[in-house]
Amino acid sequence: MKATGLGHGGLRLRNRCDWRIVNTRTRASRELLRSYVLVLANSGIRTGEANKLKVTDVHSFRDDKQRHNYRLVVRGKTGERDAVVRSVAAKRT
8 A cells, every 4th residue: 555645634545445454454453552551441550561461471360259350460660460450341352
């Protein structure tokens, strides 16, 4: 996809099919950002800690009320600690 100049939304594309590609990429990017913000907001972890997370740092468990939760092992400026993502946030993402 090559931009030919400024136009609608700052980009003028060569044909209509190119808009579908842009819209698909934008939608995926926005969904990823939404999930990222929900995890940050509902777990209390910092952005630097979230960026360092690996798949092996995420552990699922059930609490006393049998709700599905996630425990994150985060490493940040205060050392290693556990953060729990509330079950409400896990349902939304």
